[in-house]
């Protein structure tokens with residue numbers, strides 16, 4: 001055999017290698033007899049990660065996508081022209097823009113309701129085809145009663161698909177499928193990754209027909225998670241529950257401290273009712289006192305331990321301004337309707353020592369003269 005042929009054909013026999021961690025299957029093609037077929041369809045690292053999510057969500061199926069937005073796009077592909085999509089008013093900015101554009105392009109009616117209230121839920125249109133909402137919401141972490149939305153939506157149309165973006169609760173603290181939702185959706189870029197170093201999206205369901213549609217959509221639209229990201233996410237999931245508990249403890253301490261600061265007008269933290277939402281981790285919003293709103297940028301620059309930017313739910317603390325960050329793509333009127341002001345600060349509490357974070361926030365408040373408000 002020529003050297004070149006040998007180089008091309010050389011393989012090590014891994015039959016008895018028995019690694020303690022599944023290796024990264026960094027290949028696009030599998031032999032014809034393999035059940036994995038082609039990595040755009042399925043890959044061992046993706047499948048292993050899906051098994052982890054099924055265990056966590058207690059769901060029959062999980063479908064991993066390349067990003068949270070890819071998971072949302074995959075879900076929208078369940079709709080057809082003439083359908084009617086209902087979303088909640090408080091929602092991640094990019095999701096909102098995608099819904100507007102997608103619905104306009106494919107002649108799907110879009111209705112925006114306030115599903116945090118009974119009036120909003122009761123306003124559900126009779127011809128609703130899909131309801132999609134986050135709970136807790138981004139921003140303001142308000143809760144939506146999943147079972148009540150499901151009941152109303154299915155009363156209007158028994159075939160309506162109810163989708164909960166459960167990114168901020170995670171299946172550890174809230175299991176939408178248990179409350180009757182058809183699909184749970186996640187940006188895995190957030191808590192599941194937890195280290196700001198990998199992107200991903202997840203959909204979970206108990207419905208085999210929905211699972212099949214989502215897998216096919218993912219295959220034909222090329223939205224599957226890549227093997228490297230699946231491997232990294234799988235590794236992150238090994239510390240998931242420990243990280244979540246630590247985030248949760250630190251966040252409640254900082255929430256309590258913020259509530260006592262004169263420089264703070266309001267703190268937003270979700271209502272943990274114990275039946276739908278059983279706990280919470282890191283995302284916290286607060287508004288700076290009106291008289292300090294002009295000093296917002298100064299406050300953020302004074303913080304030494306909070307990184308700025310769009311990252312959230314990771315091991316390092318972050319600070320961001322939703323008005324010009326996560327919701328920048330929404331217009332002024334939409335932001336006003338959401339109650340999204342320039343004063344709103346978003347904190348994502350990491351795993352640093354809480355005392356250090358409080359000392360950092362404290363000196364930043366001092367720098368902008370918040371302490372003088374006490375006098």
Ligand SMILES: Cc1ncc(COP(=O)(O)O)c(C=O)c1O
Nearest residue numbers: 067068069092138167187189200
């Ligand atoms: C609630 C929610 N859903 C979905 C997404 C989109 O996820 P990704 O950035 O992984 O595409 C985000 C992003 O911030 C989000 O906050």
